[in-house]
Amino acid sequence: MDFEVEGEGSSFLPRLRSLSHLGFPWLFDKNKLLLWHNFIKRFEPHLKDTEEVDSFYFNLLLRAAKKWDRQNPKRVAVESYIELLDFEGRLYPEENCYICEQRIEEEISLMQSFKPAHPSCIYSAALPTKKILDFFASKKTVFLEDHEVEYLFEIVMKGL
Numbered sequence: 001m002d003f004e005v006e007g008e009g010s011s012f013l014p015r016l017r018s019l020s021h022l023g024f025p026w027l028f029d030k031n032k033l034l035l036w037h038n039f040i041k042r043f044e045p046h047l048k049d050t051e052e053v054d055s056f057y058f059n060l061l062l063r064a065a066k067k068w069d070r071q072n073p074k075r076v077a078v079e080s081y082i083e084l085l086d087f088e089g090r091l092y093p094e095e096n097c098y099i100c101e102q103r104i105e106e107e108i109s110l111m112q113s114f115k116p117a118h119p120s121c122i123y124s125a126a127l128p129t130k131k132i133l134d135f136f137a138s139k140k141t142v143f144l145e146d147h148e149v150e151y152l153f154e155i156v157m158k159g160l
């Protein structure tokens, strides 16, 4: 059992495979391994047209792998993803809704790529705006509840 990702072209994927040889203890935990596999899979379509993948991605995943068994892996995934958005210049820490462009008050929802919107504009569950904007700034989930992290993780799973 491993978490290899099949792909072509990118030197990133062979390097990713080598991660499995580093022998992380969670490789024997089925749930953690499954979460890791699902997380890694999102990188393949995201990076497939990139000729030379920046070492940022490898280092991001290596850091995530090291924390995967010491923290809730969903928190690690969500914190890794917001770093990725920031690195790619795609973080959208605005207080205005991506759909209607009006100001977002106490409640916020997030679209793919964590783009902020009114819950009513995207028919999605509401999160406390302040906590989410704090998360955008700190890139830490420590003040978020598990169900809030779950919400963010599901967005990551929709694609990077």
Ligand SMILES: [Zn+2]
Residues within 6 Å of the ligand: 097, 098, 099, 100, 101, 102, 117, 118, 121
């Ligand atoms: Zn709106």
